[in-house]
Amino acid sequence: MSVVTVYTAPGCHLCADALAALGELREELRFELEEVDITGDEQLHRTHFERIPVVLVDGEEVCEYVVAEAAVRERLESPP
Numbered sequence: 777m778s779v780v781t782v783y784t785a786p787g788c789h790l791c792a793d794a795l796a797a798l799g800e801l802r803e804e805l806r807f808e809l810e811e812v813d814i815t816g817d818e819q820l821h822r823t824h825f826e827r828i829p830v831v832l833v834d835g836e837e838v839c840e841y842v843v844a845e846a847a848v849r850e851r852l853e854s855p856p
Contacts, residue, residue, distance in 0.1 A: 778807040778852055783814050783830040790841060794829040797843040805852050807833075 780798055784791035795811065802809055814820040814828060824830050830840045833851040838844065 778834050779810055780807050780848070780852075781810045781812055781832040781835075783812050783820060783824045783828055783832075785813060785815050785828050788828055791829040794831060794843045797845065798831070798848070801843075801845060801848060805849065807852055 780802075782791065782794055782798065784795070795809075798809055812820065814824050827840050831838050831843060831848065833848060836851065838847050838851050
């Protein structure tokens with residue numbers, strides 16, 4: 777099963793929107809959804825400070841700021 781990881785930060789409205797969109801997509805496609813708070817990791821915070829949310833599928837960055845549903849869907853539906 778694929779893992780979709782979302783780098784987020786507290787109070788980020790774009791992050792909340794991304795998680796909601798991925799939650800809806802998760803109803804259709806099977807995947808694990810993992811949220812990572814970048815404020816808990818200094819390196820992640822430096823790397824993604826101005827780019828959140830960042831969405832990865834199986835460790836590969838797919839989109840940032842907003843969920844590109846077509847890109848996420850394509851990555852989830854393509855064989856590894």
